[in-house]
Amino acid sequence: MLKKERYQLLVEYFSKHQPDAETELHYSNPYELLVAVILSAQCTDKRINQVTPALFKRFPTPEDLAAADADEIFTYIRSVSYPNNKSKHLAGMGKMLVEQFNSQVPSDLNELQKLPGVGRKTANVIASVVYNAPAMAVDTHVFRVSNRIGLTTNARTPLAVEKQLIEFLPKETIAMAHHWLILHGRYICLARRPKCEICPLTHFCKYYQSGKAALVFSKTAKVAKKKTAKASIAKKVKVAKTDVVGDVKVTFVN
Numbered sequence: 001m002l003k004k005e006r007y008q009l010l011v012e013y014f015s016k017h018q019p020d021a022e023t024e025l026h027y028s029n030p031y032e033l034l035v036a037v038i039l040s041a042q043c044t045d046k047r048i049n050q051v052t053p054a055l056f057k058r059f060p061t062p063e064d065l066a067a068a069d070a071d072e073i074f075t076y077i078r079s080v081s082y083p084n085n086k087s088k089h090l091a092g093m094g095k096m097l098v099e100q101f102n103s104q105v106p107s108d109l110n111e112l113q114k115l116p117g118v119g120r121k122t123a124n125v126i127a128s129v130v131y132n133a134p135a136m137a138v139d140t141h142v143f144r145v146s147n148r149i150g151l152t153t154n155a156r157t158p159l160a161v162e163k164q165l166i167e168f169l170p171k172e173t174i175a176m177a178h179h180w181l182i183l184h185g186r187y188i189c190l191a192r193r194p195k196c197e198i199c200p201l202t203h204f205c206k207y208y209q210s211g212k213a214a215l216v217f218s219k220t221a222k223v224a225k226k227k228t229a230k231a232s233i234a235k236k237v238k239v240a241k242t243d244v245v246g247d248v249k250v251t252f253v254n
Ligand code: SF4
Pocket: 148, 149, 188, 189, 190, 194, 195, 196, 199, 200, 201, 202, 205, 206, 207, 208, 213
Protein backbone atom coordinates (compact mmCIF):
# COMPACT_ATOMS: atom_id res chain seq x y z
CA MET A 1 0.00 0.00 0.00
CA LEU A 2 1.25 3.49 -0.82
CA LYS A 3 1.98 5.85 2.02
CA LYS A 4 -0.42 8.33 0.49
CA GLU A 5 -3.26 5.81 0.78
CA ARG A 6 -2.43 5.18 4.45
CA TYR A 7 -2.76 8.89 5.16
CA GLN A 8 -6.03 9.02 3.28
CA LEU A 9 -7.48 6.09 5.23
CA LEU A 10 -6.25 7.51 8.54
CA VAL A 11 -7.84 10.90 7.91
CA GLU A 12 -11.06 9.28 6.67
CA TYR A 13 -11.36 7.08 9.77
CA PHE A 14 -10.59 9.69 12.40
CA SER A 15 -12.53 12.51 10.71
CA LYS A 16 -15.57 10.29 10.92
CA HIS A 17 -15.04 8.76 14.36
CA GLN A 18 -13.12 11.40 16.33
CA PRO A 19 -13.96 14.73 14.66
CA ASP A 20 -13.64 16.61 17.96
CA ALA A 21 -10.56 15.01 19.51
CA GLU A 22 -8.86 17.34 21.96
CA THR A 23 -6.21 17.52 24.63
CA GLU A 24 -6.99 15.80 27.92
CA LEU A 25 -5.30 18.58 29.89
CA HIS A 26 -7.74 20.85 31.72
CA TYR A 27 -7.42 24.58 31.02
CA SER A 28 -9.57 27.60 30.40
CA ASN A 29 -7.25 30.02 28.59
CA PRO A 30 -3.94 30.00 26.64
CA TYR A 31 -1.91 30.90 29.73
CA GLU A 32 -3.30 27.93 31.67
CA LEU A 33 -2.69 25.60 28.74
CA LEU A 34 0.91 26.78 28.52
CA VAL A 35 1.44 26.10 32.24
CA ALA A 36 -0.21 22.67 31.95
CA VAL A 37 1.83 21.65 28.89
CA ILE A 38 5.11 22.71 30.53
CA LEU A 39 4.17 20.62 33.55
CA SER A 40 3.13 17.63 31.45
CA ALA A 41 6.65 16.84 30.16
CA GLN A 42 7.53 13.31 31.31
CA CYS A 43 4.33 13.18 33.35
CA THR A 44 0.75 12.05 32.82
CA ASP A 45 -2.10 14.41 31.96
CA LYS A 46 -4.07 12.80 34.78
CA ARG A 47 -1.46 13.84 37.34
CA ILE A 48 -1.24 17.36 35.90
CA ASN A 49 -5.02 17.74 36.09
CA GLN A 50 -4.81 16.90 39.78
CA VAL A 51 -2.40 19.74 40.60
CA THR A 52 -3.49 22.53 38.25
CA PRO A 53 -6.79 23.54 39.91
CA ALA A 54 -4.98 24.75 43.07
CA LEU A 55 -2.08 26.14 41.02
CA PHE A 56 -4.38 28.16 38.74
CA LYS A 57 -6.35 29.39 41.74
CA ARG A 58 -3.19 30.73 43.41
CA PHE A 59 -1.64 32.06 40.16
CA PRO A 60 -4.60 32.91 37.90
CA THR A 61 -2.65 35.27 35.61
CA PRO A 62 0.87 35.59 34.17
CA GLU A 63 1.36 38.56 36.52
CA ASP A 64 0.68 36.37 39.55
CA LEU A 65 3.15 33.76 38.32
CA ALA A 66 5.72 36.47 37.54
CA ALA A 67 5.50 37.75 41.10
CA ALA A 68 5.95 34.28 42.62
CA ASP A 69 9.19 32.59 43.52
CA ALA A 70 10.04 29.07 42.48
CA ASP A 71 9.89 27.76 46.05
CA GLU A 72 6.26 28.70 46.41
CA ILE A 73 5.35 27.25 43.00
CA PHE A 74 7.11 24.04 44.04
CA THR A 75 4.66 23.51 46.89
CA TYR A 76 1.83 23.28 44.35
CA ILE A 77 3.54 20.93 41.93
CA ARG A 78 5.65 18.70 44.17
CA SER A 79 3.81 15.55 43.00
CA VAL A 80 4.63 15.97 39.30
CA SER A 81 7.88 14.78 37.72
CA TYR A 82 10.92 17.09 37.98
CA PRO A 83 9.17 19.61 40.27
CA ASN A 84 12.37 21.58 40.99
CA ASN A 85 13.12 22.35 37.37
CA LYS A 86 9.51 22.92 36.48
CA SER A 87 9.02 25.42 39.36
CA LYS A 88 11.95 27.44 38.07
CA HIS A 89 10.67 27.23 34.50
CA LEU A 90 7.20 28.43 35.48
CA ALA A 91 8.58 31.35 37.50
CA GLY A 92 10.81 32.36 34.58
CA MET A 93 8.06 31.83 32.03
CA GLY A 94 5.66 34.08 34.00
CA LYS A 95 8.26 36.86 34.17
CA MET A 96 9.08 36.65 30.47
CA LEU A 97 5.41 36.60 29.45
CA VAL A 98 4.81 39.81 31.41
CA GLU A 99 8.03 41.62 30.52
CA GLN A 100 8.44 40.67 26.88
CA PHE A 101 5.06 39.56 25.58
CA ASN A 102 2.64 41.92 27.29
CA SER A 103 1.24 38.96 29.29
CA GLN A 104 0.00 37.31 26.07
CA VAL A 105 0.99 33.80 24.99
CA PRO A 106 2.76 34.28 21.66
CA SER A 107 1.66 32.39 18.56
CA ASP A 108 5.03 32.35 16.81
CA LEU A 109 7.01 29.12 17.26
CA ASN A 110 10.34 30.91 17.68
CA GLU A 111 8.97 33.33 20.25
CA LEU A 112 7.29 30.52 22.15
CA GLN A 113 10.58 28.66 22.35
CA LYS A 114 12.24 31.64 24.05
CA LEU A 115 10.08 30.98 27.11
CA PRO A 116 11.71 28.91 29.88
CA GLY A 117 10.49 25.31 29.82
CA VAL A 118 9.18 25.57 26.26
CA GLY A 119 10.82 23.37 23.63
CA ARG A 120 9.71 22.59 20.11
CA LYS A 121 7.08 20.07 21.20
CA THR A 122 5.41 22.42 23.70
CA ALA A 123 5.56 25.30 21.22
CA ASN A 124 3.85 23.13 18.59
CA VAL A 125 1.11 22.14 21.06
CA ILE A 126 0.37 25.78 21.87
CA ALA A 127 0.49 26.84 18.21
CA SER A 128 -1.89 24.08 17.12
CA VAL A 129 -4.30 23.99 20.07
CA VAL A 130 -4.54 27.71 20.81
CA TYR A 131 -3.98 29.17 17.36
CA ASN A 132 -5.10 26.23 15.20
CA ALA A 133 -1.82 26.49 13.30
CA PRO A 134 -0.75 23.52 11.13
CA ALA A 135 1.88 22.50 13.69
CA MET A 136 2.56 18.91 14.74
CA ALA A 137 3.82 18.21 18.26
CA VAL A 138 5.56 14.84 18.31
CA ASP A 139 5.60 13.12 21.67
CA THR A 140 6.32 9.47 22.39
CA HIS A 141 2.81 8.36 21.32
CA VAL A 142 2.81 10.29 18.04
CA PHE A 143 6.32 9.01 17.31
CA ARG A 144 5.46 5.35 17.95
CA VAL A 145 2.04 5.27 16.28
CA SER A 146 3.24 7.09 13.16
CA ASN A 147 6.08 4.64 12.73
CA ARG A 148 3.92 1.58 13.34
CA ILE A 149 1.15 2.57 11.00
CA GLY A 150 3.68 3.41 8.31
CA LEU A 151 3.02 7.12 8.11
CA THR A 152 6.75 7.72 8.28
CA THR A 153 9.77 6.15 6.62
CA ASN A 154 13.09 5.84 8.45
CA ALA A 155 12.13 8.68 10.76
CA ARG A 156 14.42 8.25 13.73
CA THR A 157 13.90 11.56 15.50
CA PRO A 158 10.80 13.51 16.58
CA LEU A 159 11.75 16.26 14.13
CA ALA A 160 11.91 13.79 11.24
CA VAL A 161 8.46 12.43 12.19
CA GLU A 162 7.09 15.96 12.47
CA LYS A 163 8.37 16.88 9.02
CA GLN A 164 6.96 13.79 7.33
CA LEU A 165 3.56 14.11 8.99
CA ILE A 166 3.34 17.75 7.96
CA GLU A 167 4.33 16.88 4.41
CA PHE A 168 1.66 14.22 3.93
CA LEU A 169 -1.30 15.28 6.08
CA PRO A 170 -3.84 17.65 4.54
CA LYS A 171 -3.04 21.05 6.06
CA GLU A 172 -6.46 21.51 7.66
CA THR A 173 -6.15 18.20 9.55
CA ILE A 174 -2.64 18.63 11.00
CA ALA A 175 -3.69 20.24 14.30
CA MET A 176 -6.38 17.62 14.86
CA ALA A 177 -4.20 14.69 13.76
CA HIS A 178 -1.90 15.42 16.70
CA HIS A 179 -4.74 14.50 19.08
CA TRP A 180 -5.81 11.47 16.99
CA LEU A 181 -2.35 9.97 17.16
CA ILE A 182 -1.77 10.76 20.84
CA LEU A 183 -5.09 9.30 21.94
CA HIS A 184 -4.64 6.24 19.74
CA GLY A 185 -1.22 5.64 21.28
CA ARG A 186 -2.45 6.24 24.80
CA TYR A 187 -5.43 3.89 24.68
CA ILE A 188 -4.97 1.36 21.83
CA CYS A 189 -1.55 1.28 20.23
CA LEU A 190 0.25 0.86 23.55
CA ALA A 191 4.04 0.80 23.62
CA ARG A 192 4.63 -2.72 24.92
CA ARG A 193 1.56 -4.53 23.72
CA PRO A 194 -0.50 -2.74 21.10
CA LYS A 195 -4.15 -3.76 21.28
CA CYS A 196 -4.33 -4.76 17.62
CA GLU A 197 -7.22 -7.11 18.34
CA ILE A 198 -9.51 -4.12 18.93
CA CYS A 199 -7.78 -1.60 16.66
CA PRO A 200 -9.85 -0.24 13.75
CA LEU A 201 -6.74 0.59 11.71
CA THR A 202 -5.45 -2.93 11.01
CA HIS A 203 -6.43 -2.81 7.33
CA PHE A 204 -3.82 -0.15 6.61
CA CYS A 205 -1.36 -0.49 9.52
CA LYS A 206 2.07 -1.50 8.25
CA TYR A 207 3.09 -3.05 11.56
CA TYR A 208 -0.03 -5.20 11.69
CA GLN A 209 0.18 -6.20 8.05
CA SER A 210 3.80 -7.25 8.52
CA GLY A 211 2.72 -9.87 11.04
CA LYS A 212 4.81 -8.31 13.84
CA ALA A 213 1.71 -7.72 15.92
CA ALA A 214 0.85 -11.44 15.89
CA LEU A 215 4.42 -12.18 16.94
CA VAL A 216 4.21 -9.81 19.91
CA PHE A 217 0.85 -11.30 20.83
CA SER A 218 2.15 -14.86 20.75
CA LYS A 219 5.29 -13.88 22.73
CA THR A 220 3.14 -12.13 25.33
CA ALA A 221 0.87 -15.16 25.52
CA LYS A 222 3.92 -17.44 25.99
CA VAL A 223 5.33 -15.20 28.74
CA ALA A 224 1.93 -15.16 30.46
CA LYS A 225 1.73 -18.97 30.15
CA LYS A 226 5.23 -19.34 31.63
CA LYS A 227 4.35 -17.01 34.49
CA THR A 228 1.22 -19.03 35.26
CA ALA A 229 3.22 -22.26 35.16
CA LYS A 230 5.89 -20.77 37.46
CA ALA A 231 3.24 -19.53 39.88
CA SER A 232 1.64 -22.95 40.00
CA ILE A 233 5.04 -24.65 40.62
CA ALA A 234 5.80 -22.12 43.35
CA LYS A 235 2.45 -22.88 44.92
CA LYS A 236 3.18 -26.61 44.86
CA VAL A 237 6.66 -26.01 46.34
CA LYS A 238 5.12 -23.92 49.07
CA VAL A 239 2.58 -26.65 49.74
CA ALA A 240 5.38 -29.22 49.76
CA LYS A 241 7.22 -27.12 52.28
CA THR A 242 4.25 -27.10 54.56
CA ASP A 243 4.70 -29.87 57.02
CA VAL A 244 3.44 -31.05 60.36
CA VAL A 245 5.94 -30.99 63.21
CA GLY A 246 4.42 -32.73 66.17
CA ASP A 247 0.91 -31.31 66.45
CA VAL A 248 1.91 -27.98 64.89
CA LYS A 249 1.59 -27.21 61.18
CA VAL A 250 4.71 -25.33 60.05
CA THR A 251 5.30 -23.60 56.73
CA PHE A 252 8.95 -23.27 55.77
CA VAL A 253 9.60 -20.20 53.74
CA ASN A 254 12.93 -19.59 52.01
S1 SF4 B 1 -3.03 -2.36 14.28
FE1 SF4 B 1 -1.84 -2.58 16.15
S2 SF4 B 1 0.14 -1.67 15.70
FE2 SF4 B 1 -1.30 -0.96 14.13
S3 SF4 B 1 -2.08 0.99 14.92
FE3 SF4 B 1 -3.48 -0.59 15.56
S4 SF4 B 1 -2.78 -1.16 17.62
FE4 SF4 B 1 -1.11 -0.06 16.62
